Amino acid sequence: MKLLRHGPKGQEKPALLHSDGTVRDLSPLLADIGPAQLSPAGLAALASVDPATLAVVPQGRLAVPWAGLGKFIAIGLNYADHAAEAGMAAPAEPVVFTKAASCAVGCEHPVVLPQGSVKSDWEVELGVVIGSRARCVSEADALRHVAGYCTINDLSEREYQLERGGSWDKGKGCDTFGPIGPWLVTADEVGDPQNLAMWLDVNGVRKQTGNTRTMIFTVAQIVSYLSRFMTLEPGDVITTGTPPGVGMGRKPAPEFLRAGDVITLGIEKLGDQRQTVFAWDPALIDA
Known part of the structure; x- marks a missing residue:
């Protein structure tokens, strides 16, 4: 479904x-x-x-596909070629950080740059939605706790993330920095989550092309790993890392988002997203 x-x-x-x-x-x-x-x-x-x-209805404004999103957990550097472009070693264990649940928006919501942002970046990622409580689960049982999957744009302010000290979280949870959807696609319809093509364009120019088969840690490994450190509850979402091609790693010079840019992205079977980027405007955050 x-x-x-x-x-x-x-x-x-x-x-x-x-x-x-x-x-x-x-x-x-x-x-x-x-x-x-x-x-x-x-x-x-x-x-x-x-x-x-069921009655056919016209599609209205798309929201996050489920209500009651709890934890918004993220995995960093989960594609070896992305770690290389970031100048970081491939991790021996998953790199875990959090995105504020308040950053989650629908897949066509305006992306509003934080005040003073000069290094906001894009990241197409596979989202994993938890359907039943997972606490210290084995890798073999982990996927039984997954309700489904979704497309996520893990937007990131790189200066806040990497140059302001402390954890990555402050560059990851800005308002509107977590577009999700258009749908939650149930696990039975997706099948193997480790063979999904993914892509992202900015202003019609391809920036990212990848496939979930090149993830360092699989969905099953990630769910099992996280469940050792926290209880995963229904409605929690995990965003699982991005393939290469982010703005921070572009050559010969980094590229970052500016007001007026249009981001389009998608994952096989999970649907596409489209966002327009705006300068700081609190009214747009709550649109």
Whole structure:
């Protein structure tokens, strides 16, 4: 299934994308798509519904595909060629940081540059959405705790991340720096998460081309690893690293986002995103 939430801010309605390309209304069946609907039982109940029996509705503004996003956990340097372009060694264990949950927005939401930003960057990444509690789970069992997958743009302010001391978090959790969607695609529909093509363009120019098969740590390894250090709960999301081609690593000189830029990106089976970049404007953050 491809699950989505759409409509005006604060009035989002649950829906699914039917195989015929139409958006089908789930609101008569449930108030929203949240952690309970991401559980194995919740997804099974949704899968039992015949989409042809649901009303066709026009797609509204796309929101984060599920409500109740808890932790927004990120893995850094998870593609060896990206680590090389960043001038860093490939890690022996996953590099873990967090993005503020408040940075999460829909896949077409404006990207608003932080005040004074001069080094904001793009990163297409595979998102992993947790559907059932995972605590100290084995690698063999890890994928059983995954509800589905999504496309994420892990936007990053590199000066804040790397030049201001402390952890990476301050450059990763800026408002609007976590576009998610357009859909949450359930794990059964995705199949193998380690063979998904991914790409990102800025102003129509290809910047990133990659495939999840070149990840250093697989989704199963990441979920198992994280579950040793924290309990993963339904609605948590993990963004799993980016292939090469980010602005920081461009040659002969780095390239960073400016107001007016248009970012388009996508992952095979998971859908595409499009964002326009704006200078600091608090009103746009809450659009």
